[in-house]
Amino acid sequence: MPLNCIAPKPENQGNIPMEGLSRTSESDNSAVLAYPMQTNSQSILQHTLFSINLKFEEVVYKVKLEQKGFCWGAWSTRDKTILNGITGMVCPGEILAMLGPSGSGKTTLLTALGGRLNGKLSGKITYNGQPFSGAVKRRTGFVAQDDVLYPHLTVTETLLFTALLRLPKSLARNEKAQHVERVISELGLTRCRNSMIGGPLFRGISGGEKKRVSIGQEMLINPSLLLLDEPTSGLDSTTAQRILTTIKRLASGGRTVVTTIHQPSSRLYHMFDKVILLSEGCPIYNGPASTAMEYFSSVGFSTCMTVNPADLLLDLANGISPDSKQAAEQSENMEQEQKSVREALISAYEKNISTRLKAELCSVDVNNYNYTKDGRARNNFKADQWCTSWWHQFMVLLQRGLRERRYEAFNRLRIFQVISVAVLGGLLWWHTPTSHIEDRIALLFFFSVFWGFYPLYNAVFTFPQERRMLIKERSSGMYRLSSYFLARTFGDLPLELALPTAFVIIIYWMGGLKPDPITFILSLLVVLYNVLVSQSLGLAIGAILMDIKQATTLASVTTLVFLIAGGYYVQQIPPFIVWLKYLSYSYYCYKLLLGIQYSEDDYYECSKGVFCRVVDFPAVKSVGLNHLWIDVCIMALMLVGYRLVAYLALHRVQLR
Known part of the structure; x- marks a missing residue:
């Protein structure tokens, strides 16, 4: 032989x-x-x-x-x-x-x-x-x-x-x-x-x-x-x-x-x-x-x-053994x-x-290998290099991601889910009078909560579902992790931002919020900003755990804490646990929406013939209307930080 x-x-x-x-x-x-x-x-x-x-x-x-x-x-x-x-x-x-x-x-x-x-x-x-x-x-x-x-x-x-x-x-x-x-x-x-x-x-x-x-x-x-x-x-x-x-x-x-x-x-x-x-x-x-x-x-x-x-x-x-008499044994x-x-x-x-x-x-x-003078086998392989450039990998992965997720992101069920919630919410808050400040503030908080949690639960599934594909393709040396991650990030933007845009357009005008184009555009941008931060946290949770059941459980606990500490339900949080609200992006989104909708000089009719300052209303006073740019910067840190954590977590995925 x-x-x-x-x-x-x-x-x-x-x-x-x-x-x-x-x-x-x-x-x-x-x-x-x-x-x-x-x-x-x-x-x-x-x-x-x-x-x-x-x-x-x-x-x-x-x-x-x-x-x-x-x-x-x-x-x-x-x-x-x-x-x-x-x-x-x-x-x-x-x-x-x-x-x-x-x-x-x-x-x-x-x-x-x-x-x-x-x-x-x-x-x-x-x-x-x-x-x-x-x-x-x-x-x-x-x-x-x-x-x-x-x-x-x-x-x-x-x-x-x-x-x-x-x-x-x-x-x-x-x-x-x-x-x-x-x-x-x-x-x-x-x-x-x-x-x-x-x-x-x-x-x-x-x-x-x-x-x-x-x-x-x-x-x-x-x-x-x-x-x-x-x-x-x-x-x-x-x-x-x-x-x-x-x-x-x-x-x-x-x-x-x-x-x-x-x-x-x-x-x-x-x-x-x-x-x-x-x-x-x-x-x-x-x-x-x-x-x-x-x-x-x-x-x-x-x-x-x-x-x-x-x-x-x-x-x-x-x-x-062949020809053995197994039946009798x-x-x-x-x-x-x-x-x-x-x-x-x-x-x-x-x-x-x-x-x-x-x-x-x-x-x-x-007999079959060439050796160098020091006795080592001569390396016949070329230098370790990628078959394609980083930019080429990014563009191909971006195109493939858009093709793959065209049905996933815009399937009829998701569209029906978002539009039906927007229409139902618009009917519940139909042309809310300015004097009903509690209802108007509740609508703004609903913006921050719904689009703080909905994208998170969708993003949690991203990397656990793609783990096998990621392992297979990276084990073959098909592309760099950075090109995949950024292609996934940019590829999600048009698909994930279209539905919240339609949602805000419907419920904002049905709810009777401030009818000013600039205010509407700023409110929409804050909601979209909140979507990106929420999605970043979902990606990080999914990438760290790489298990759908564990990731959804952690996401549920996280969203519950952020909901309670968001500044609407509990306005006087005890000092020893007040730091929780500063971890909640829903809190910052809620505060930014209030700051866009109201100013310190605005008044509302608190009782018949009596006008009070909006800034003195308890739900507004607990979060304040100042230092909004600091809140924008904090959310930016969250957005970059969560995605960086997700990227580093993907590096830990074993290629096997």
């Missing part, structure tokens, strides 16, 4: 073999991916045409498990080994398949190879003799088992925005669009190209089509290293065959491909070059797929029936036999494969 890598031919460095990749036959149903390799005498994906030899040695991964002790109900921790000393190598042009039952560690190993695993990982994983880096990350395509896609984008939009972010800036937009068209055609997505992806609340494309879109996102960059987690799960046999055929052709062009697969058909199994078989985190086979049956026969596990090799391998990984004896089969296979692996594999890996180090 030779495992040495064959070094790529010099003429293929930087150029994909044209045969079989540059042309597709209309009658070919295998969906060969035809990359446009020459555009204006330039390789369209020149930066990705780079061979990667992936090697991993003695990879061990452990996690801490908490368990309740018997003494006083104390909790204790213990280490559980997920991966136990896995060694292997995959070279350009090869497909390595990792097989094993559920829980055997396949996905964990794949995540480790993609540089996305956090925790207690030991061992050595190298790419052309070098550790994982940003340059490797941007040459790596990672297709997760779960399809993480924006539900309101169409298939074409999803792939186009991915191409704009991940393909090099040297390519024009129309060249990237042409590349997207080819991927859509070759993955069989033409029929659903203009259909929305869909989500749990509305129907979109099928599960198999979503899987092909996820694979297409990674195929766009023509990756040097392609990692796929269960790429055929949920697909019918024909579609799975098309996907694997496409992946096989990618590998034949010099790509390094690693995939996990649960139970492949015999047709799919024979497309693999190498196989690693895992059983409870331990390797029991590592070698060519074609010799797996022969190896297990040589160690005493043969079968007289003609079976799918993958079925036999999975039975062995589960500890089930009791469950206890069966568990013992499975344990003994696993131990025998692990022992055979250590004796027959492990030592020879390590020796071959050492020989690859000597």
Whole structure:
């Protein structure tokens, strides 16, 4: 079972073999991916045409498990080994398949190879003799088992925005669009190209089509290293065959491909070059797929029936010996036999494969890598840099955000909710006389409360809902966090400010507030200002907790405190807790609205024929009408501070 890598031919460095990749036959149903390799005498994906030899040695991964002790109900921790000393190598042009039952560690190993695993990982994983880096990350395509896609984008939009972010800036937009068209055609997505992806609340494309879109996102960059987690799960046999055929052709062009697969058909199994078989985190086979049956026969596990090799391998990984008479055995004896089969296979692996594999890996180090004078492997990767500029990332993310949230922000339910509250409030406060100062002040406080809490609860969901997408895209090196955050911030402005504007226009004039255009405009600006501050706090809470239930609970407590301390319900707050109102943006908004609507020289009819100063009214006197610019500055500090906290909290999100 030779495992040495064959070094790529010099003429293929930087150029994909044209045969079989540059042309597709209309009658070919295998969906060969035809990359446009020459555009204006330039390789369209020149930066990705780079061979990667992936090697991993003695990879061990452990996690801490908490368990309740018997003494006083104390909790204790213990280490559980997920991966136990896995060694292997995959070279350009090869497909390595990792097989094993559920829980055997396949996905964990794949995540480790993609540089996305956090925790207690030991061992050595190298790419052309070098550790994982940003340059490797941007040459790596990672297709997760779960399809993480924006539900309101169409298939074409999803792939186009991915191409704009991940393909090099040297390519024009129309060249990237042409590349997207080819991927859509070759993955069989033409029929659903203009259909929305869909989500749990509305129907979109099928599960198999979503899987092909996820694979297409990674195929766009023509990756040097392609990692796929269960790429055929949920697909019918024909579609799975098309996907694997496409992946096989990618590998034949010099790509390094690693995939996990649960139970492949015999047709799919024979497309693999190498196989690693895992059983409870331990390797029991590592070698060519074609010799797996022969190896297990040589160690005493043969079968007289003609079976799918993958079925036999999975039975062995589960500890089930072929042709065993399981029906006559009791469950206890069966568990013992499975344990003994696993131990025998692990022992055979250590004796027959492990030592020879390590020796071959050492020989690859000597033969295939160039070394500098001080003995270190020469770094073949370019400097760590982003594929696109910060401004380009910002503009693309802004466009994508507006496309995605066009239905989310202006759905009929939200519009009905806001407009109905505005109309109902306008009817309740219909043309309130100036003498009814209590009602007019209550209306101003309602402005500050409603648009202090409504945006907050909407913003709380933002980052927890996008966490998986953020992790996926940033793990691929698609964009900077700062460009994403600012694009999200600016993209929300027109969508989040339109509804409060309509709300104020309706209820202000129906409520009979001061009929002065300047006063109306200033009141509207204060409400919009309050919306931005409230939204900032919601973003910060969501980013810190990254859990919708916890975030909404904290938001409820916060809004309740701000409501009580807002200066309307409790006007004489005890001195030891008076500081609470200075934390409430609703308090500052309420004070600014009062300062715009009234001045110290205004009077109201406090009783028949008697006029009193507005500033002496208890609800106004408790907050005052002076130092309004200080309140504006304090709200500005809140707006910037909350968003800065949200940004820093997003930095703590683990990319895994």
